Amino acid sequence: MAIMALSPSSLAFTVQRCEPELVIPTKPTPHEFKQLSDLDDQESFRFQIGVIQFYRCDPSMHGKDPVKIIREALAQALVFYYPFAGRLREGLGRKLILECTGEGVIFIEADADVTLEQFGDALYPPIPCMDKLLYDVPGSGEILHCPLLLIQVTRLRCGGFIFALRQNHTICDAIGIVQFMSAMGEMARGYCTPSIPPVWQRDLLSARNPPRVTCTHHQFDELPDTDDYPLQNMVPCTFFLDSTKVNAIRKHVPGHLNQCSTFDMLTACIWRCSTIALKPDLDSQVRVIFPVNVRAKLSPSLPTGYYGNAVVFAVAITMARKLCDNPLDMQ
Template identity: 55%
Template sequence: MVFTFSQGLLVTRKAPELIVPERPTPREVKQISDIDDQESLRFQIPLLFFYKNDPSPSMQGRDPVKVIREAISKALVFYYPLAGRLKEGYNRKLMVECNAEGVLFIEADANFTLEQLRDDLQPPCPYLNQLIYDVPGSEGILGCPLLLIQVTRLTCGGFIFAIRFNHTMCDAFGLVQFLKAIEDMARGERSPTLFPIWQRQILNARNPPQVTCIHHEYDAINTNEVPSDNMAHKSFFFSLKGIKALRNQLPFHLKDCSTFELLLAFLWKCRTIALKLQPEEIAKVCCIVNVRGKRYEMDIPPGYYGNAFTFSAVCSKAEQLCKNPIGYAVELVKKAKAQMNEEYIRSAADLMVIKGRRIKFSTRGNFIVSDLRNVGLGDVDFGWGKPIYAGTAGAVAVISFFTKYQNKNGEPGILVPICLPQSAMERLQEELKGLMIQGSAEDLCNINQTQIFSKL
């Protein structure tokens, strides 16, 4: 199939195929955790990786499509649940039927170079469906392939690796772990450097479940949801110089806050103003907190590739958030993150079971942010060097992502895609400029062109 999407640029796709594990794998049913199994994660999310033609000596003259296809088949021997299908059990409990049906794979060729894409390397991707074709029947949660992968060769010798994954199966850390296993196989290894661990019971609810914390992240606090049509999708680039200028607006006792806390609070305030919430209406921001490591004492072993995070929610009346200096929002964010502990995480898993996994986050007045800067997306190297951009294809409804990015001038910073109704997006741009220090607007934030869309 041939598709033209801009100025004569063509993508030619072959028919989708299923890649199965190279060797026989166990036939069994595995339950996912109660943190995996929440309504809010029942969606698929696409990521894009753009590679130049810079092969290592061992990859000289080799076809990236062939190399990656074979490596996926080998990696699935170790990650065989990803080749299965999800089904529901009692109380809507999700489980994986490990049947080796395989993951979807598409081979494609384009008639353009990376250079011709220019600013389109950054989200929102205006031609997403050409770089990762939405195969009919593959977009669901139950009974569908858990991964969809497309590798598109470019005329310059580079290629684009695109992957869409079912979020109930893994988070960004888990996905990168699988991609690194593909990398290992592509380089001739017989097994992954980091062996995968299932052990999803670690993040299951207690018996009996008991909700011991207040979980504002799941509060249905607003009845008027954000409309899903006539949405504007933009990316905002924050330079290091600009972030420093923003930090200078904080009182002395908050200047040691993290860059994530600072930028999250800033965007939360600007976004709330743009949405024009009523003064007494609740504005909420949820940051995604990774619970791996020693800090939370969850005993999550290296190699665990399930969802190992929870939402840390911050609430404020819209009027207070909008009228106070940015330090007000920073303090709220810091306090919420500091209160995150093992009991909170256990309580969240218990809540999923008690509510039958039917609760999910609201959209109006809510802003969810995931920090992907340090999960390793930019380190995935199949043998052609590291990607020049690696990250999500854009925001997903009220969810935005912080991604490392280098602008066209070579300046490093943070890229943040955001979705809002068109009128609110226009107000957001004005607020971003208005809340900056005079004279530093261009230093802090550069905005790419709007992409109007109805569905990512």
């Protein structure tokens, strides 16, 4: 049992965690090799990404241990999502291959001497002590030959708990991991099988052979290095825009554009404001890049249950002068 003291600027508490363990599927699973899609296999997806969820005390769950329930649900879900229990290998040309070994995923049981209320009324990123609520097991964060998931469940003094997960992004995107977590929730509630069966079929998103270019993909443009916006001068912060704020911004949108989506409107507003704040050369080119889920945009669409990476990046480009000098309705 390891004990760690957590001391963010406004919160101090102690966490006790058990030694990490490997959770394996409850039933034997196939030992096989699976190809990733060319979308999964991108260099830009070869990293780990974390998720954290906070749960209040539920009186109906009195006497039930969330750690035990989640551990068992995880093992049951891995029967259907058995690729998560495997390990990535690297083939010719650095092509990733998934070996379904059934070795399991890392699971950590922990207890924190803190209540959910002590985190504050609104849990906004960045979360205090994220690195301790999701312990980075030494040697677990590599892309190859490592567990693809790391999960930590931390009981809180108030009876609530924190669920934190880290995934290898090459295996799935946010929608895919939510699908897996939903399956875990169903297993915890007594389901025998997930309501949405998982679909691998990564060949659906492999490139043509030979590839055929249908448009210019500006997201892959090589841009010159610049020191105009040093990262050390950037301050991470989170903005939450409720319906009142969204409606206030929409009043600046002219009538003929009033049917634009909230996403388009907010993206235009934030892009314009951030560009003005950065004070670029007005004759320079600026761009905004954002992810797009293509599951339903392809023809035919991807099958329901597909949990691989199905997000591509779209880019909008304009001149800084046009963005900064014109009102929102001209973007």
